Amino acid sequence: xxxxxxxxxxxxxxxxxxxxxxxxxxxxxxxxxxxxxxxxxxxxxxxxxxxxxxxxxxxxxxxxxxxxxxxxxxxxxxxxxxxxxxxxxxxxxxxxxxxxxxxxxxxxxxx
Amino acid sequence: xxxxxxxxxxxxxxxxxxxxxxxxxxxxxxxxxxxxxxxxxxxxxxxxxxxxxxxxxxxxxxxxxxxxxxxxxxxxxxxxxxxxxxxxxxxxxxxxxxxxxxxxxxxxxxxxxxx
Numbered sequence: 001x002x003x004x005x006x007x008x009x010x011x012x013x014x015x016x017x018x019x020x021x022x023x024x025x026x027x028x029x030x031x032x033x034x035x036x037x038x039x040x041x042x043x044x045x046x047x048x049x050x051x052x053x054x055x056x057x058x059x060x061x062x063x064x065x066x067x068x069x070x071x072x073x074x075x076x077x078x079x080x081x082x083x084x085x086x087x088x089x090x091x092x093x094x095x096x097x098x099x100x101x102x103x104x105x106x107x108x109x110x111x
Numbered sequence: 112x113x114x115x116x117x118x119x120x121x122x123x124x125x126x127x128x129x130x131x132x133x134x135x136x137x138x139x140x141x142x143x144x145x146x147x148x149x150x151x152x153x154x155x156x157x158x159x160x161x162x163x164x165x166x167x168x169x170x171x172x173x174x175x176x177x178x179x180x181x182x183x184x185x186x187x188x189x190x191x192x193x194x195x196x197x198x199x200x201x202x203x204x205x206x207x208x209x210x211x212x213x214x215x216x217x218x219x220x221x222x223x224x225x226x
Contacts, residue, residue, distance in 0.1 A: 018172075040219075071207075097211060098144065099156075103152050
């Protein structure tokens, strides 16, 4: 069973536009992470936000976390064709050693 | 090596055969995780190790699945008497610490097809 659910399942935009993906989860968390996966490859870590943080930036990425709503969003600004991939959120619960992934958002950026 | 290495990259097995999937984590990484990813879905947790100790195997689907990491480095995921529903990509990830606050470093996975 999956802890996180990403929304939308699929997103198609033009190069240069911004892309926003959302993640909702069910239980208390220690942190939330976002990963990218290109077709046929493993996942690549993008950003980690702890439960006591509300916003974090890394380059063109901006992540927000609202623990009262149990949700997070990933914003990719000025998208590029190379951003085409699936994006997954993963949550880690307190006292659990593992991270639990959602089913991802497939992002297509058209040149 | 620079990253997590998994072998083989692809494996085709006939139903009923046993398979062994190997993971070489990043040198010095304490934690090692196995995930199963079905087509179009996110990774599902199988099991994880801290050094050689298997701390959680709650995600293993059945007793046909077995994982080991005897020296706290290389890990092997073994599936006995494979079934068609075992067809998936098996991902290995390692982490430098024993806490969940470190990012996971994934290999490219082993795609298992059971015919």
